[in-house]
Amino acid sequence: MEYKDTLLMPKTDFEMRGKLPTKEPKFQQRWLDEKLYEKMLEKREGAEQFVLHDGPPYANGEIHLGHALNKSLKDVIVRSRFMMGYKTPFIPGWDTHGLPIETAIQKLGHNRKEMKIEDFRKLCYDYALEQVENQKKGFQALGSIGDYDHPYLTLTKEFEEHQIKIFGKMATDGLIYQGLKPVYWSPSSETALAEAEIEYKDIKSPTIFVKFAVKDGKGILENEDNFVIWTTTPWTIPANLAICLNPRMEYALVESEKGNLVVLKELIDSLWEKLELKEKKILKTFRGEHLEGITTKHPFYDRESLVIMGNHVTADAGTGCVHTAPGHGEDDFVVGMKYGLPAFCPVDEQGKMTEEAGDFLVGQYVDDANKTVTMKLEELGALLKLEFIVHSYPHDWRTKKPIIFRATTQWFASIDKIRNELLAEIKDVSWIPAWGETRLYNMIRDRGDWCISRQRAWGVPIPIIYAEDGTPIMEHDLFEHFSKLIGEFGTNVWFERDAKDLLPEGYTHPGSPNGEFTKETDTMDVWFDSGSSHTEAMIARGLPYPADLYFEGSDQYRGWFNSSLIIGTAVYGHSPYKQILSHGFVMDEKGVKMSKSQWNAVSPSKITSQYGADILRLWATSVDYQQDVSMGDSILKQVSENYRKVRNTFKFILGNINPSDFGEADMVPEDKLSVVDKHILILLNDLNHEVKNLYVTYDYPMITTKLTTFMTNMMSAYYLDFTKDILYIEKKDSLRRRQVQTVLYKVCDTLLKLWAPILVHTAEEIADHFEAYEESVHLQAFNTPDRIEDDEVIREKMDRLFAIRKDVFKAIENVRNEKVIGKPLEAHVILHVYDTDKALMEEILGDNIHQWLTVSKVSFTEETLDQYEVAEVKVEKCEGVVCPRCWNITDSTAEDGLCERCQSVLD
Numbered sequence: 001m002e003y004k005d006t007l008l009m010p011k012t013d014f015e016m017r018g019k020l021p022t023k024e025p026k027f028q029q030r031w032l033d034e035k036l037y038e039k040m041l042e043k044r045e046g047a048e049q050f051v052l053h054d055g056p057p058y059a060n061g062e063i064h065l066g067h068a069l070n071k072s073l074k075d076v077i078v079r080s081r082f083m084m085g086y087k088t089p090f091i092p093g094w095d096t097h098g099l100p101i102e103t104a105i106q107k108l109g110h111n112r113k114e115m116k117i118e119d120f121r122k123l124c125y126d127y128a129l130e131q132v133e134n135q136k137k138g139f140q141a142l143g144s145i146g147d148y149d150h151p152y153l154t155l156t157k158e159f160e161e162h163q164i165k166i167f168g169k170m171a172t173d174g175l176i177y178q179g180l181k182p183v184y185w186s187p188s189s190e191t192a193l194a195e196a197e198i199e200y201k202d203i204k205s206p207t208i209f210v211k212f213a214v215k216d217g218k219g220i221l222e223n224e225d226n227f228v229i230w231t232t233t234p235w236t237i238p239a240n241l242a243i244c245l246n247p248r249m250e251y252a253l254v255e256s257e258k259g260n261l262v263v264l265k266e267l268i269d270s271l272w273e274k275l276e277l278k279e280k281k282i283l284k285t286f287r288g289e290h291l292e293g294i295t296t297k298h299p300f301y302d303r304e305s306l307v308i309m310g311n312h313v314t315a316d317a318g319t320g321c322v323h324t325a326p327g328h329g330e331d332d333f334v335v336g337m338k339y340g341l342p343a344f345c346p347v348d349e350q351g352k353m354t355e356e357a358g359d360f361l362v363g364q365y366v367d368d369a370n371k372t373v374t375m376k377l378e379e380l381g382a383l384l385k386l387e388f389i390v391h392s393y394p395h396d397w398r399t400k401k402p403i404i405f406r407a408t409t410q411w412f413a414s415i416d417k418i419r420n421e422l423l424a425e426i427k428d429v430s431w432i433p434a435w436g437e438t439r440l441y442n443m444i445r446d447r448g449d450w451c452i453s454r455q456r457a458w459g460v461p462i463p464i465i466y467a468e469d470g471t472p473i474m475e476h477d478l479f480e481h482f483s484k485l486i487g488e489f490g491t492n493v494w495f496e497r498d499a500k501d502l503l504p505e506g507y508t509h510p511g512s513p514n515g516e517f518t519k520e521t522d523t524m525d526v527w528f529d530s531g532s533s534h535t536e537a538m539i540a541r542g543l544p545y546p547a548d549l550y551f552e553g554s555d556q557y558r559g560w561f562n563s564s565l566i567i568g569t570a571v572y573g574h575s576p577y578k579q580i581l582s583h584g585f586v587m588d589e590k591g592v593k594m595s596k597s598q599w600n601a602v603s604p605s606k607i608t609s610q611y612g613a614d615i616l617r618l619w620a621t622s623v624d625y626q627q628d629v630s631m632g633d634s635i636l637k638q639v640s641e642n643y644r645k646v647r648n649t650f651k652f653i654l655g656n657i658n659p660s661d662f663g664e665a666d667m668v669p670e671d672k673l674s675v676v677d678k679h680i681l682i683l684l685n686d687l688n689h690e691v692k693n694l695y696v697t698y699d700y701p702m703i704t705t706k707l708t709t710f711m712t713n714m715m716s717a718y719y720l721d722f723t724k725d726i727l728y729i730e731k732k733d734s735l736r737r738r739q740v741q742t743v744l745y746k747v748c749d750t751l752l753k754l755w756a757p758i759l760v761h762t763a764e765e766i767a768d769h770f771e772a773y774e775e776s777v778h779l780q781a782f783n784t785p786d787r788i789e790d791d792e793v794i795r796e797k798m799d800r801l802f803a804i805r806k807d808v809f810k811a812i813e814n815v816r817n818e819k820v821i822g823k824p825l826e827a828h829v830i831l832h833v834y835d836t837d838k839a840l841m842e843e844i845l846g847d848n849i850h851q852w853l854t855v856s857k858v859s860f861t862e863e864t865l866d867q868y869e870v871a872e873v874k875v876e877k878c879e880g881v882v883c884p885r886c887w888n889i890t891d892s893t894a895e896d897g898l899c900e901r902c903q904s905v906l907d
Helices: 020-033 036-043 065-083 099-107 117-140 157-172 234-239 265-274 330-338 366-379 416-428 435-446 476-489 492-496 526-531 533-537 560-572 604-610 613-622 633-656 675-696 700-727 735-755 760-770 791-817 835-852 900-906
Strands: 176-186 191-193 198-216 225-231 242-245 250-255 260-264 281-287 295-297 304-309 322-324 383-396 404-413 430-432 549-553 579-583 827-832 857-860 872-877
Touching: 020 036, 020 604, 020 613, 020 760, 065 117, 065 549, 065 579, 065 604, 065 613, 099 117, 117 492, 157 176, 157 476, 157 526, 157 533, 157 560, 176 330, 198 234, 198 366, 225 234, 225 322, 234 366, 242 330, 250 265, 260 265, 265 281, 304 330, 322 330, 366 383, 416 435, 416 560, 430 435, 435 560, 435 579, 476 492, 526 533, 526 560, 533 560, 549 560, 604 613, 613 633, 613 700, 613 760, 633 700, 633 735, 633 760, 675 700, 675 735, 675 791, 675 835, 700 735, 700 835, 735 760, 791 827, 791 835, 791 872, 835 857
Parallel strands: 225 260, 242 304, 430 579, 549 579, 827 857
Antiparallel strands: 176 191, 176 404, 198 225, 198 295, 198 383, 242 322, 250 260, 250 281, 295 304, 827 872
């Protein structure tokens, strides 16, 4: 007889190798065919809702790892909340307007300026829809589920109609206005930008110190005296209209070999060293406010520069005398308005100097003008110093090129009028991480009014009609008319029709006595699009406002979190979200941010085709995603190894409870389980409770750690290890074997559900082999097990046994290192323990102490042995016969060495 054929070895078709890239698409197709998302909603009909509102990615190009991190974690949130009992509608969305799509169309050979704008917009529309479809496939390949058949897109007529209504409400509430102000201007994009579209990079800039000679010193200064200004943008000198001082700071008139110079008194020593001046005699000192109204001569033009006061002037850099060009800076503009100074801006939309700057500058790009201006100042004797510094400077985040501050007529959303409401709303939101509250609070507190107009073709038009006298018409009924018109025809109608044809039939306005009207041609900032998403994607679809959660990258504090808060509060009176959760950026293994320009960006599709989406999801939930996270080959290999351990543990469990061997009818009631078995279920209940709470707090790294630790340490290294001797050797339907199988069944059921939101494909595959559910594992709920009787007593007893077990294993390891024995079954363990410990072991383990310790024999003695932490232990090589069936060493007298237990089973 071949004894191995009599063993009850694990049997399962669940493969050791995941083959995820092959299997996952089949599960994804199954979910689509079986309408899993729709079934999830049906299953929770009437239940409390949990709404995660999807922040719209930009519809251009393949999805990247930042998208993969974001969408994987969102899917974990949706699925885990479903398994907690919530109804979890999830409407994916896309941001579909703006410059990158325009640029992509022009790269395909279409010239925007040589086409009808409506024809160009049609190309953008079609391109955007193609990009949405490509990205949709990428997201679904990650295992993401949601209403992908009905996403929200910012280019649909429905979305645009709601956006126009939002604009109209804000306009009629006095929150939208037109004004001439310096804005972030991108010469490379030829449009104004919002703060959210700005990123800062270090650049090398010329910095100059310039003398402005006094023209009228008001009896305080003489004509030969000079104010000294400092700037890092020499090209703005032609726009200088004033010199700003701090009214409360002390200034000095200092004699030098380059004339009498006015600077901040506390900076004299450092400035003289920088300017390489030797002569330094203080002639006068005065508070800044005493110099107000003095005039100076502009170095280039027959024009005065007025000395004015401003509290924004500090001693941090420069001279304390701030070069002020109201057309090229926010502070300059604000302080200039107080003194009636115009927002003079001699720079065009391409960043080139206009005729107003003079013949020697006209047509030059601002960077080139830096050199020309500096040389002109030197020629005129006004330049005191030129040096180059490296400093942080704003750039267009799309073109990656420097921007300028340029005064233009734009449309603005007022922040000032609702700032207090916005700040109050921020305090009512729950923030994870907690620093998010401070970050957004400070941004809103310090933010200027929002420039919402863009000089672009592909976007939602600013729905303003102008009367003949140039007055913008802002009437509620008119905005309602425009919204219905756009809801019927889409925003192209705005560009296809003349202004009069956009108005209601018979419309008249006192500002247009001849019936002549013009229309605004600027489009709205795309952040106004996405910031309006709560209306079309939530309210219009019957979902509650505010959403339970917004979850995006940390860059969205200045982007979507920001714009959504402003619009939601302006229109509905409070924030569109109850909670904000944010994640960091994806870096490579060297800590460098992944980007195409760095040539270190890894495509998610490459990872899923090589490793599988579940590996990507396990990575996303294993890293501290609230910080910047790393990704690379070595990281993927480590994650794959962790996955392998989880998969193999499930494989072993499935093999020992396969449906042909064990079913619910074979389950042993709890009161018939051994203490050792109950202890595992107690720990399982603890794990189940902890992990469900961790899902609530989005602590996925701790979830994956706790689950893998339990499976590795408590199951694989302990329970599954010693129960092999029961599962393989005992009679198929013996009580002890059924007890262990009952535990494995419950462990599999609980762990499978806890892993399901993360390892979505693998969980479905396990469920197919587990055969415990009539429908998908993703339609189940987390377990809510009853408390096991006497659980605290059992914990205490098992803790004591584990302390003894730890000592035994340490002693076994010592003798194995000494080559006394090989594997643990060769060991005879001799124990000298307290009588209470001996009694405890016999009570709980009976005659199977050796089995629990995975050795062949255990004896007790009164002799003194080597002392370990709680027990005295000695390990010898076990004498006897090796049973050819169970491999235990016994005192068998049978001819073939078969032990009594195995003989009994075979009989």
